[in-house]
Structures are given as structure tokens and as C-alpha cells.
Amino acid sequence: MFIKRKQEQKEEKVYELRAVEIWQCPQCIGWMQKEFTTSQNPTCPFCSSNMVSSVRDVNVMLE
Ligand SMILES: [Zn+2]
Numbered sequence: 001m002f003i004k005r006k007q008e009q010k011e012e013k014v015y016e017l018r019a020v021e022i023w024q025c026p027q028c029i030g031w032m033q034k035e036f037t038t039s040q041n042p043t044c045p046f047c048s049s050n051m052v053s054s055v056r057d058v059n060v061m062l063e
Pocket of ligand 1: 047
């Protein structure tokens with residue numbers, strides 16, 4: 001016989017969808033947040049293409 005216990009979630013993580021500025025690779029799926037790069041003309045880490053400025057909805061964890 002199984003007894004079901006209520007599982008309490010101790011860590012409740014809250015996410016918020018935010019539009020953040022990114023660099024996007026026009027050749028592949030590569031992209032990076034501008035916040036985390038200092039380069040003014042970054043290249044894609046996957047295919048070395050010049051990345052273009054864009055905006056993307058990103059899940060940001062709220063603490
Ligand atoms: Zn790329």
C-alpha cells in the first residue's frame with residue numbers, strides 16, 4: 001500500500017519573460033545577450049559570422 005505525501009516545493013523559482021537586446025547570428029541559431037558581451041562587433045562562436053543586433057524574449061529568473 002502506497003501513501004501519497006504532499007510534496008512541498010521548498011524552492012519556488014519565478015521566471016519572467018523579458019525582451020532583452022541580443023546579438024543574433026544570421027547564419028545559424030547562435031545568439032548572445034548584449035549584456036554579457038563587450039564587443040561592438042561580435043562574431044558567432046559557432047560559425048564566425050558577424051552577428052546582428054536584435055531583441056529576444058528571454059526567461060529571466062527572479063530572485
Ligand atoms: Zn552562427
